[in-house]
Amino acid sequence: MSKELIRLQNVCMAFDDELVLDHLNLYFNDKEFLTLLGPSGCGKTTTLRIIGGFATPTSGDVLFDGVRINDVPPYQRQINTVFQKYALFPRLDVFENVAFGLRMQKRPDPNNPKKMVKIPEKEIEQRVMEMLEVVSLKGFERRKPEALSGGQQQRVAIARALVNRPKVLLLDEPLAALDLKLRKDMQIELKRIQQQVGITFIYVTHDQEEALTMSDTVVVMDQGTIQQIGTPEDIYNEPKNAFVADFIGESNIIDGIMVKDKVVKMYGKEFPCLDGGFAENEPVDVVIRPEDIDIVPVEQGQLIGTVTSVTFKGMQYDIIVDFRGFKWLIQTTDHCPEGSRIGIKIDPDGFHIMKKSQYSGMFGDYSSFSEEYDELDDASLTLDEEESGDAE
Amino acid sequence: MRNKLSRFAIPYVVWMALFVVAPIIMVVIYAFTSANGGFTLANFARMGTYGVVFVRSFKLALIATAICLLIGYPVSYMLSKEGDRFQRIAMVLIMLPMWMNFLLRTYSWMSILENNGLLNQFFQKIGVIAAYNSIFGTNIKYFHMIGTPGAVVLGMVYNYLPFMILPIYSVIIKLDHSLLEAARDLGANTFNVFRRVILPLSLPGVLSGITMVFVPAVSTFAISQMLGGGTQMLLGDLIEQQYMGGAYNPHLGAAISLVMMIIVVVCMWVMNRFGEGEEQAVML
Secondary structure (H helix, E strand, O other), rough: OEEEEEEEEEEEEEEEEEEEEEEEEEEEEOEEEEEEEOOOOOOOHHHHHHHHHOOOOEEEEEEEEEEEEOOHHHHHHHHHOOOOOOOOOOOOOHHHHHHHHHOEEEOOOOOOOOOOEEHHHHHHHHHHHHHHOOHHHHOOOOOHHHHOOOHHHHHHHHHHHHHHOOEEEEEOOOOOOHHHHHHHHHHHHHHHHHHHHHOOEEEOOOHHHHHHHOOOOEEEEOOOOEEEEEOOOHHHHHOOOOOOOOOOOOOEEEEEEEEOOOOOEEEEEEEEEEOOOOOEEEEEEEEHHHEEEEEEOOOOOEEEEEEEEEOOOOEEEEEEEEOOOEEEEEEEOOOOOOOOOOEEEEEEHHEEEEOEEEEEEOOOOOOHHHHHHHHHHHHHHOOOOOOOOOOO | OOOOHHHHHHHHHHHHHHHHHHHHHHHHHHHHHHHOOOOOOHHHHHHHHHHHHHHHHHHHHHHHHHHHHHHHHHHHHHHOOOHHHHHHHHOOOHHHHOOHHHHHHHHHHHHHHOOHHHHHHHHHHHHHHHHHHOOOOOOOOOOOOOOHHHHHHHHHHHHHHHHHHHHHHHHHHHOOOOHHHHHHHHHHHHHHHHHHHHHHHHHHHHHHHHHHHHHHHOOOHHHHHHOOOOOOOOOHHHHHHHOOOOOHHHHHHHHHHHHHHHEEEEEHHHHHHHHHHHHHHOOO
């Protein structure tokens, strides 16, 4: 496993007495692609700004390679940032934008180590061109940012940060302003760039799909605390609480009782499952993903419900089924007309059992289906507004 | 394509034609005619005698503009870094003198700068004048301030400073904060953030500030009359004399106006060449 590069220790951040980060403990490994994922106001951007040096934590330590860097200004950190709206310098062309960081640098003269000299023009040119090649922007050197598309501006911003050879690249919702198609392309592109340059990427997003696609590690945050850390597969398959289950993908979350190991009871009926380790008859949250539910004839169903709404989604139908007043989302390729009675069957590995948490009962019911679903679909509209007040 | 709303622009077009285009045409006609109505270049030929006034006008206006810039830019920049509340109060204070009548403001400077004015009385009280006399072996009763070029420049700076601060401030305050953060992130220290990002991006404000100070300063006549004590005649005074004063000669006045206008337009054009493209929209 690669070595640890950055560590946040008991980091707290408060703006005007409002606690934005609550005793955060988190470490980042070298060369990993880590995503901070969470809804607006969860503290993910603040975390990023603290790492970048644009915000100083109210308490706690930021360690870089074991050294405390709380008070090191941004320009002395081996960390560069890709800003949400790219923040390209409008009067400089692509080449000069990328070269900006190199022109700011001074380093010891190889012939006279006591003297600090600028990077020679030849090297600047070579490194800028190299980086433009990495982001596939060769031939655009003399264009002004305004003459570039959103995706191209995004690439310039990435090249501008990477040309300084940072150890860590911070990305603050960099794809939020792009349209869906471009966003998908850039996700793959970003992952490729990260692997090519071989450094740590710390990525902030509220888009769970982005997080799952690109990351080695996903950190799910809410209300200034970490809800779960894990690989994308862990987070999706083994959510720790109702918040994570709901935030990552679609989930039906039902009240249940763990009768004994491998047997869960809901709707007064016992179902075989694979989970264990709970107390006997412990109340739990049961997560069932919409795609893990099979529709069967009524007489074969473990549960029987009524279809209340059907939405065609291209690859599948999203249907809402009422089981004794609690509405489930089921994704199926079979067409079930509205109002029809259906049976469902869930395999033992379709159940995921979670301990009760502060989030129990808040998520996983699709009674208010339409609004919630719309919200989830255009996540790009809800840009982060959490940090508007903390400039300087 | 004709916009349906374009007819609402008609009153404005009429207004412009009547009160902007027509007067300029009349100025041109007057400048090239003599008192009996015939074409002549004599008006321009006569202007040679007033060369010194031209030079003085442009010199004083340039000095005043430079001082306004030297004061106005740092003020705008520092102001933009303060808290919202402080900024609002400071802006009101900067604007406050402009709510008073222009002549009143300038008159009050007269009473401050006069030989027996407030400032000289103050200097006498605290012994500055006595100290000056003993150091330089002179025997003056007051500092001579009114009626000097310095007094005129002071009047210009005082009156036109807000016109420098406002455009610069409004450009700086609107700068995208993430650009400054990006520069810091890329290794720029505070000085370089200013020089590489803030300064170039605030240039449009500077250009429009210079325009808004220089143009009225070069053509002012009240300031030079009141604070220049008649000894610092400027182009504005000269033109006024041709219309209102004893030297009544509207043809000469028109010719001087025309030449001044052309020089100003050329100056502004040259200056805006520095700002290329987008900044031209800022020019008045």
